[in-house]
Amino acid sequence: MTSPAPSPDLLARFATIVGDRYAVTDAAEQEPYLIEQRGLWHGTTPLILRPGSVDEVAAILKLADDTRTAIVPQGGNTGLVGGQTPHHGEIVLSLTRLARIREVDATSNTMTCEAGVVLANAQAAAQQADRLFPLSLGAEGSATIGGVLATNAGGTGALAYGVARDLVLGLEVVLADGRVMNVLNKLKKDNTGYDLRHLFIGAEGTLGVITAAVVKLYPRPRSVETAFVAVPSPQAALDLLALAQQMTGGGATTFELMARISVEFAFRHAGCRDPLADQHAWYVLLEVSSTQTDGLRRRLDETLEAGLEAGLIIDAVVADSLDQRAALWRIRETIADVQRYEGGSIKHDVSVPLASVPDFIAEASAAATALIPGCRPCPFGHLGDGNIHFNVSQPVGADKDGFLARWHDMNDVVHAVVRRHGGSISAEHGIGVLKRDELARTKDPVALAVMRTLKTTLDPNNILNPGKVVSL
Amino acid sequence: MTSPAPSPDLLARFATIVGDRYAVTDAAEQEPYLIEQRGLWHGTTPLILRPGSVDEVAAILKLADDTRTAIVPQGGNTGLVGGQTPHHGEIVLSLTRLARIREVDATSNTMTCEAGVVLANAQAAAQQADRLFPLSLGAEGSATIGGVLATNAGGTGALAYGVARDLVLGLEVVLADGRVMNVLNKLKKDNTGYDLRHLFIGAEGTLGVITAAVVKLYPRPRSVETAFVAVPSPQAALDLLALAQQMTGGGATTFELMARISVEFAFRHAGCRDPLADQHAWYVLLEVSSTQTDGLRRRLDETLEAGLEAGLIIDAVVADSLDQRAALWRIRETIADVQRYEGGSIKHDVSVPLASVPDFIAEASAAATALIPGCRPCPFGHLGDGNIHFNVSQPVGADKDGFLARWHDMNDVVHAVVRRHGGSISAEHGIGVLKRDELARTKDPVALAVMRTLKTTLDPNNILNPGKVVSL
Numbered sequence: 001m002t003s004p005a006p007s008p009d010l011l012a013r014f015a016t017i018v019g020d021r022y023a024v025t026d027a028a029e030q031e032p033y034l035i036e037q038r039g040l041w042h043g044t045t046p047l048i049l050r051p052g053s054v055d056e057v058a059a060i061l062k063l064a065d066d067t068r069t070a071i072v073p074q075g076g077n078t079g080l081v082g083g084q085t086p087h088h089g090e091i092v093l094s095l096t097r098l099a100r101i102r103e104v105d106a107t108s109n110t111m112t113c114e115a116g117v118v119l120a121n122a123q124a125a126a127q128q129a130d131r132l133f134p135l136s137l138g139a140e141g142s143a144t145i146g147g148v149l150a151t152n153a154g155g156t157g158a159l160a161y162g163v164a165r166d167l168v169l170g171l172e173v174v175l176a177d178g179r180v181m182n183v184l185n186k187l188k189k190d191n192t193g194y195d196l197r198h199l200f201i202g203a204e205g206t207l208g209v210i211t212a213a214v215v216k217l218y219p220r221p222r223s224v225e226t227a228f229v230a231v232p233s234p235q236a237a238l239d240l241l242a243l244a245q246q247m248t249g250g251g252a253t254t255f256e257l258m259a260r261i262s263v264e265f266a267f268r269h270a271g272c273r274d275p276l277a278d279q280h281a282w283y284v285l286l287e288v289s290s291t292q293t294d295g296l297r298r299r300l301d302e303t304l305e306a307g308l309e310a311g312l313i314i315d316a317v318v319a320d321s322l323d324q325r326a327a328l329w330r331i332r333e334t335i336a337d338v339q340r341y342e343g344g345s346i347k348h349d350v351s352v353p354l355a356s357v358p359d360f361i362a363e364a365s366a367a368a369t370a371l372i373p374g375c376r377p378c379p380f381g382h383l384g385d386g387n388i389h390f391n392v393s394q395p396v397g398a399d400k401d402g403f404l405a406r407w408h409d410m411n412d413v414v415h416a417v418v419r420r421h422g423g424s425i426s427a428e429h430g431i432g433v434l435k436r437d438e439l440a441r442t443k444d445p446v447a448l449a450v451m452r453t454l455k456t457t458l459d460p461n462n463i464l465n466p467g468k469v470v471s472l
Numbered sequence: 473m474t475s476p477a478p479s480p481d482l483l484a485r486f487a488t489i490v491g492d493r494y495a496v497t498d499a500a501e502q503e504p505y506l507i508e509q510r511g512l513w514h515g516t517t518p519l520i521l522r523p524g525s526v527d528e529v530a531a532i533l534k535l536a537d538d539t540r541t542a543i544v545p546q547g548g549n550t551g552l553v554g555g556q557t558p559h560h561g562e563i564v565l566s567l568t569r570l571a572r573i574r575e576v577d578a579t580s581n582t583m584t585c586e587a588g589v590v591l592a593n594a595q596a597a598a599q600q601a602d603r604l605f606p607l608s609l610g611a612e613g614s615a616t617i618g619g620v621l622a623t624n625a626g627g628t629g630a631l632a633y634g635v636a637r638d639l640v641l642g643l644e645v646v647l648a649d650g651r652v653m654n655v656l657n658k659l660k661k662d663n664t665g666y667d668l669r670h671l672f673i674g675a676e677g678t679l680g681v682i683t684a685a686v687v688k689l690y691p692r693p694r695s696v697e698t699a700f701v702a703v704p705s706p707q708a709a710l711d712l713l714a715l716a717q718q719m720t721g722g723g724a725t726t727f728e729l730m731a732r733i734s735v736e737f738a739f740r741h742a743g744c745r746d747p748l749a750d751q752h753a754w755y756v757l758l759e760v761s762s763t764q765t766d767g768l769r770r771r772l773d774e775t776l777e778a779g780l781e782a783g784l785i786i787d788a789v790v791a792d793s794l795d796q797r798a799a800l801w802r803i804r805e806t807i808a809d810v811q812r813y814e815g816g817s818i819k820h821d822v823s824v825p826l827a828s829v830p831d832f833i834a835e836a837s838a839a840a841t842a843l844i845p846g847c848r849p850c851p852f853g854h855l856g857d858g859n860i861h862f863n864v865s866q867p868v869g870a871d872k873d874g875f876l877a878r879w880h881d882m883n884d885v886v887h888a889v890v891r892r893h894g895g896s897i898s899a900e901h902g903i904g905v906l907k908r909d910e911l912a913r914t915k916d917p918v919a920l921a922v923m924r925t926l927k928t929t930l931d932p933n934n935i936l937n938p939g940k941v942v943s944l
Contacts (some may be wrong), residue, residue, distance in 0.1 A: 150662070175922070189626050190896040191902045194674065194675050196922055199671065247763075290721050291721050309850050332723050424661065426658070431663070444653060446652060446653040451665050469665055
């Protein structure tokens with residue numbers, strides 16, 4: 001077991017590694033590392049360590065392992081499942097000072113980033129080299145490369161470019177005992193033994209601490225076209241996606257489904273304007289991209305016409321300016337946030353096989369309203385990935401706390417539908433503490449046993465983010 | 473330690489699991505499972521087991537684990553590093569009877585294959601559903617899904633679609649002790665705990681036996697255009713690749729570099745005709761694909777014109793018929809095989825960062841000819857992946873055995889250049905026994921230690937393909 005409260009003497013030894021300036025003990029200074037953005041959790045810690053080098057990270061973990069001291073690694077503190085929060089007074093290991101982009105290699109289409117590089121800065125560095133780093137998500141102004149890899153983040157670019165895991169060529173990882181593993185290569189093909197990258201990507205800092213990564217870059221799109229499309233149903237949206245991929249040669253880089261109620265919240269609370277004259281039950285934000293400068297708008301128009309003819313589209317508008325494009329995106333981007341103006345919201349970040357999305361939405365909506373009559377399902381999300389954020393707003397006028405008290409009941413009925421369709425109860429946010437116990441109840445028992453075996457093997461003293469992902 | 477020679481009684485217990493008909497002991501019947509196609513190895517075994525179900529695989533491994541009996545899993549027996557061969561009289565576990573395609577889900581773009589499905593059959597099943605399963609390699613008529621996943625095969629489709637690892641959504645794996653791990657899902661996004669797929673993909677059957685997989689399907693290209701292009705240098709080829717990806721919107725699906733000498737062997741020994749009037753130092757087989765039916769030839773022509781103007785292309789011919797296309801492909805496909813008519817050939821399956829390919833080829837060629845004056849480097853391969861098959865033919869008239877006796881010396885000098893460029897000594901063929909000791913000498917020591925830890929943890933009795941990949 002890890003010791004619950006490190007002694008003042010031990011804390012001083014940790015502080016010495018990074019120097020006093022980067023050993024944060026002041027309560028006000030600590031605050032941004034301890035709060036969770038939605039107020040779900042508030043951590044406590046005697047000490048936040050902000051190492052400035054991989055060697056310092058290694059020294060910290062070695063001391064932690066030797067003294068059985070629990071460590072919570074942290075990037076930009078934007079995680080949504082409580083994985084980066086010290087729930088039990090653990091020492092926080094903040095990676096934000098490892099913020100150097102070590103190299104951009106435009107010819108090899110690779111970029112080598114330290115863990116603390118902010119995602120938006122990584123995107124900007126790629127753009128400066130006339131390349132695209134396609135990982136993109138709401139928190140990109142704060143989220144770090146280390147954090148998005150540790151949680152295997154998804155986001156809006158996953159349709160075309162894959163999730164965070166798919167964008168990694170090489171890794172540098174500090175193991176629980178302080179050894180530094182360097183598989184930081186720039187190779188697309190490397191079959192020299194077991195793939196160790198994917199053990200640490202998505203492990204939420206429980207198996208090792210990622211300190212740097214080589215990520216993939218792509219040719220930068222020269223043209224982008226954005227459409228806001230009303231569709232009769234999720235099934236029509238799915239068929240439209242297949243049509244768009246066929247007609248644009250896989251050029252659809254965004255395909256976000258939104259139920260009417262979710263965009264209505266954006267109109268009501270975020271000042272967004274409805275881009276279409278009439279109201280419709282379902283919408284798709286469709287974006288196509290190309291590395292060519294011309295011809296894309298024509299291909300999009302042809303796609304929309306074909307969709308209209310096939311009955312997959314009721315109405316559509318295409319952005320004619322960057323301002324119009326931004327306005328369309330803003331509808332999608334505010335959806336999650338503006339739900340709070342409608343009272344309590346119970347969230348589900350789930351995925352199902354693509355073919356099951358329409359049935360999932362119908363069945364989960366029915367199950368939710370059967371559980372709490374009057375509740376308002378607001379499904380939206382990355383349809384092309386089968387990833388629906390199935391958020392449920394409280395009934396109008398209901399008691400918020402009373403509604404939120406049924407969080408787990410609601411999860412149970414929605415996740416039961418997910419499982420019936422062979423889906424995942426955490427598509428892109430991870431497990432952290434929020435879904436740990438449910439995972440333990442529902443994961444394939446052999447897979448869960450292998451996970452526990454890996455945890456106890458790679459972190460025998462359970463110092464790395466203990467209690468997250470798997471409980472031992 | 474595993475017992476070297478199972479007793480007749482124990483062999484009978486194994487045979488009972490699959491039934492006598494599928495317990496192969498006859499020497500002639502065993503032969504195809506024991507030979508290595510190039511004659512590098514010839515295995516021996518008292519028993520080849522051909523289970524017909526996952527349960528039988530599980531029962532075999534449980535008995536093997538209980539009795540410390542070594543097992544060599546095998547697919548289509550096309551591996552190139554000795555990984556599928558029983559070098560020390562182990563029992564062979566052939567997966568070829570698990571040959572059912574359990575499902576093709578065209579809407580979700582997934583296919584669920586058992587391990588023994590032959591790669592070409594998987595491709596055909598996808599095509600029947602109007603989809604593409606893009607993994608393609610020379611041995612696809614014999615290689616199995618289980619084999620290509622266990623070795624993380626690459627092939628000619630990797631440029632556009634990634635290596636085998638990138639094509640897998642879910643896995644079913646029998647662990648060393650016979651437990652069946654089912655993470656056989658069809659999800660693009662699944663962040664419920666550690667990624668266990670990638671532990672077993674590329675592990676060459678040393679950590680578990682893959683019995684089924686869910687693989688990704690893609691829209692089937694509606695048009696394909698193929699060009700045979702003479703380029704002044706590998707650097708020009710690299711620049712042409714970037715130009716082609718830019719101008720075709722990432723439509724380049726094949727980009728194979730070939731040195732003059734390698735295609736000359738194909739002309740001389742395989743009856744291939746030189747498609748160009750003059751001789752040139754370097755060639756590229758360039759193929760572009762599109763899900764659209766028209767416009768592709770124009771885009772290819774524009775690309776070739778731009779390449780000519782930029783000095784990246786000296787001459788080029790575009791296939792005007794399927795026959796012409798086949799003739800161009802045949803040049804590339806026979807290169808590796810026809811080298812044997814030129815005497816001994818020492819092979820290297822290496823990769824380097826894309827930007828380093830030109831320097832690597834120049835430096836490795838110089839190093840090879842410095843070691844053995846008169847030897848003939850024949851570099852060719854998947855330039856877009858940084859993966860060069862750097863094969864070296866013997867000097868004209870030299871003694872073949874004498875030349876081949878210097879295999880390891882040649883490997884040493886070529887791999888030294890690879891390492892200097894941060895490359896991999898096994899890009900797509902794996903480690904097996906062929907490169908195991910070199911891997912142990914050259915891999916990052918911490919990564920190697922983690923590999924050994926994983927092996928001893930997941931296969932504590934060392935029954936799964938012992939001696940392959942890592943030695944303990």
